[in-house]
Amino acid sequence: MTTAPAVRTRPDRRRAATRAATGLALLLAAGCSGRDGRCGAEGRVTFDGRPVEEGVIVLVPAAGAAGPTAGAEIRGGRYAIPAARGPLAGRAHRVEITGYRKTGRRLPEVPGGPPAYDEKVNFIPGRYNVASTLVVTTAAPGGGATLDFELTTPQPAAR
Numbered sequence: 001m002t003t004a005p006a007v008r009t010r011p012d013r014r015r016a017a018t019r020a021a022t023g024l025a026l027l028l029a030a031g032c033s034g035r036d037g038r039c040g041a042e043g044r045v046t047f048d049g050r051p052v053e054e055g056v057i058v059l060v061p062a063a064g065a066a067g068p069t070a071g072a073e074i075r076g077g078r079y080a081i082p083a084a085r086g087p088l089a090g091r092a093h094r095v096e097i098t099g100y101r102k103t104g105r106r107l108p109e110v111p112g113g114p115p116a117y118d119e120k121v122n123f124i125p126g127r128y129n130v131a132s133t134l135v136v137t138t139a140a141p142g143g144g145a146t147l148d149f150e151l152t153t154p155q156p157a158a159r
Contacts, residue, residue, distance in 0.1 A: 038068070039138055040083035041145040047099060047124060048153055051077020055099035055124070057149075062092035062135055074099065087138050095134040097149060099124040125154055 041059065045052045057079050058071035067088040072079045074097075087093050100120040109116040128134060128151050139145040 037088050038070075038083055038086040039089040039144055040081055040086045041070070041138060041147050042078070042080040043146050043148040044077050045074050045079060045097060045099075045149045045151070046077060047151045049150075052097070052099040052124070052151075053077065054101075054120075055097065057081075057098075058096040059087045059093040059136070059138070060096065061088070062094050065091055067091060083144070089138055090140045092135055092137050094132055095136055095147075095149065096129045096132045097124055097134075097151065098122050098129045124151060127154065 045055065045057060052074050053076060055074035056071060057074055058069060059081070060069050061067040070081050070085055070087040070093075072081045081087070099122065101123045103119045103121055105119040107117055107119050122129070128149075134149070136145075136147055138147075
């Protein structure tokens with residue numbers, strides 16, 4: 001006599017689907033993508049007390065550390081790096097922040113190149129971008145990170 005293979009019943013399927021959906025929701029809510037150990041990061045960026053209206057933030061693995069670089073645009077003083085493209089969790093990262101302002105100058109269209117556009121310059125001091133010494137440690141695996149940055153103009157040395 002042959003026995004039929006076991007077949008899952010509907011309640012078992014629903015239970016398995018519920019468990020899978022709950023597990024995925026917990027990973028997303030925690031801000032960590034799970035599989036590859038990346039975590040999301042979000043926060044505010046100000047310069048001399050005012051929001052950086054337009055710019056870029058990049059988290060680079062600290063010296064000697066391996067891992068992906070993660071970044072996002074800064075808009076209205078806020079940024080958000082999704083977990084799927086975020087930094088590795090629980091690791092030190094050097095932070096590079098660039099902020100852009102319009103100069104008031106309109107650059108002309110170049111034949112075969114881009115159309116006319118407003119010139120923009122980086123107004124954030126180099127100590128926060130190309131020569132950055134800002135280092136942060138991201139959240140431990142399973143957690144998201146809120147990383148706020150309050151940047152200031154360097155003060156002249158006292159005489």
